[in-house]
Amino acid sequence: MVRDGRVMKRGKIEVDMAWGQQDRARGARAIAGAGGRPYSLQPVSSDPSPVFAQRHLLGIEHLAREEIVALLDLAEEAVTISRQVEKKRTTLRGRTQINLFFEPSTRTQSSFELAGKRLGADVMNMSVGTSSVKKGETLIDTAMTLNAMRPDILVVRHHQAGAVHLLARKVDCSVVNAGDGAHEHPTQALLDALTIRRNLGRLEGLTVAICGDILHSRVARSNILLLSKLGAYVRVVGPSTLMPADVERMGVEVAHDMRSGLKDADIVMMLRLQRERMSGAFVPSAREYFHYFGLDEEKLGYAKPSALVMHPGPMNRGIEIDTAVADSAQSLIREQVEMGVAVRMAVLEALARNIPNA
Numbered sequence: 623m624v625r626d627g628r629v630m631k632r633g634k635i636e637v638d639m640a641w642g643q644q645d646r647a648r649g650a651r652a653i654a655g656a657g658g659r660p661y662s663l664q665p666v667s668s669d670p671s672p673v674f675a676q677r678h679l680l681g682i683e684h685l686a687r688e689e690i691v692a693l694l695d696l697a698e699e700a701v702t703i704s705r706q707v708e709k710k711r712t713t714l715r716g717r718t719q720i721n722l723f724f725e726p727s728t729r730t731q732s733s734f735e736l737a738g739k740r741l742g743a744d745v746m747n748m749s750v751g752t753s754s755v756k757k758g759e760t761l762i763d764t765a766m767t768l769n770a771m772r773p774d775i776l777v778v779r780h781h782q783a784g785a786v787h788l789l790a791r792k793v794d795c796s797v798v799n800a801g802d803g804a805h806e807h808p809t810q811a812l813l814d815a816l817t818i819r820r821n822l823g824r825l826e827g828l829t830v831a832i833c834g835d836i837l838h839s840r841v842a843r844s845n846i847l848l849l850s851k852l853g854a855y856v857r858v859v860g861p862s863t864l865m866p867a868d869v870e871r872m873g874v875e876v877a878h879d880m881r882s883g884l885k886d887a888d889i890v891m892m893l894r895l896q897r898e899r900m901s902g903a904f905v906p907s908a909r910e911y912f913h914y915f916g917l918d919e920e921k922l923g924y925a926k927p928s929a930l931v932m933h934p935g936p937m938n939r940g941i942e943i944d945t946a947v948a949d950s951a952q953s954l955i956r957e958q959v960e961m962g963v964a965v966r967m968a969v970l971e972a973l974a975r976n977i978p979n980a
Contacts, residue, residue: 674972678790678797681806682847690812690851697816697961697968704740704964713971714743717774721747722764723800724780729935729959730800730809734777737966741974743775761785765792774977775970778802796973804838804896810934811844813965815852817958818889821930826853831877831884831925833859834893834915834942837866837904841934842893846872859883860915863904880915884924891932892917892942908941918944922952930954 674689682690703709719738723731731747738745748768759767761780765788768776775796778786783803790797801807818825830849836842836858849856850873857875858865870876877883884890895911905911922929931943931953939945948955 674969675976677973677976678799679808679969679973680787680790680797680799682808682811682844682851683806685808685848685851687851690815690848693812693965693968693972694816694819696972697812697964698820700737700964700967700971701816701820701961703967704960709740710742711740712742714738714741714774714974717743717974717977718772719743719745719775719777719970720768720771720773721745721777721800722750722768722779723748724750724778724785725801727779727800729962730779733959733962734798734800734966734970736963737970738775740963741967741970743970746773761788762792765789769793769795775973796977798969798973801840804840804843806844806847807840807934808844808848809962809965809969810841811848812969813958813961814841814845814891814932814934815848816961816965817932817954818930820961821954821957822888825849827855828888829855829857829886830889830891831857831859831887832891832893833880833883833917835864835895835904836860836869836893837864838896839893843872845891846874850874857883857887861905861911880917880921881924884921884929887925887929889930889932890917890922890925891934892937894934894936894938894942908938912941916940916942916944917947919946922947932958934958 674693676689703711719734721731721734735745735747769792773795775798776789776793777798777800778789779800780786780802783805786797786799786802799806799808801810815825818828818830822828830845832842832845837860842858846856846858855875856873857877858869859877859880862878865876865878895905895908917931922931929952931947931950933943933948933955935955935958937943937948937955939948947953
């Protein structure tokens with residue numbers, strides 16, 4: 623049977639390669655203290671009311687609305703800390719954080735590294751290009767090797783959907799999904815939500831148009847899940863060749879042209895063409911793609927006059943977005959980068975509260 627885009631068999635979940643879905647960790651429950659109580663970035667303690675009850679952050683799908691809001695509230699405090707001259711805290715003092723990236727990354731890896739260091743962690747970036755993975759070591763072997771080093775938090779990005787969940791079952795530490803294939807990118811969705819909330823004061827009732835390569839985008843999937851949980855109205859816009867089958871099952875409206883797709887949009891979120899995940903000709907040419915689906919000032923005029931522009935980066939200027947729009951006063955792209963550090967600080971602290979001290 624089909625449920626939420628997954629093909630289900632008894633005792634097994636087959637991966638839908640378009641969205642990269644697979645067997646994931648069980649759902650979470652909202653906990654006491656997640657309803658708005660202010661949380662301060664203090665050293666790890668035996669706080670009886672942690673902000674986040676889960677051991678890992680593997681995706682948005684199974685998070686409760688209250689947990690998402692609590693993480694955003696915690697990230698607000700991290701923004702304040704990051705803007706101070708003295709940014710160093712002792713929250714993760716004595717803890718070890720390993721960033722394990724099997725795909726190239728600049729923004730995500732550097733922001734996780736900075737977040738960990740600002741919270742006082744010992745941070746190690748593991749270069750997969752020079753690791754034993756290149757010598758034939760399996761993912762399980764890598765997990766066992768890292769687990770023997772006794773890290774406290776493992777931040778993982780992998781090109782295969784489900785790889786991060788597999789690692790989480792094999793190690794004793796907390797695991798953060800920094801992007802797995804075309805499945806999910808939870809911290810990107812959280813930082814996008816934080817950026818929107820800080821600029822518009824809310825997410826509930828807003829119309830968010832997510833435009834471009836929906837088919838291959840883990841950012842699109844995580845944002846659809848998170849924005850819907852927080853009451854936003856989500857519309858996905860793109861050519862039929864870059865649109866997942868039955869995407870409407872996720873509760874979104876589908877548009878195949880920018881005029882109807884951006885109508886009355888409060889937020890226009892552009893996506894990068896995921897060429898590294900494409901096996902075939904999904905668009906005739908970059909020039910034609912920009913003509914029909916690239917965001918320029920004319921197309922932005924289809925949205926509300928006050929509409930704000932977002933992009934997870936890295937941008938392909940002249941393909942997904944015009945330079946004049948990317949650098950305009952309506953653009954939140956640089957602010958998204960700042961919010962990325964704050965959100966990752968919040969996630970690391972929330973997980974650290976659940977790490978045993980012995």
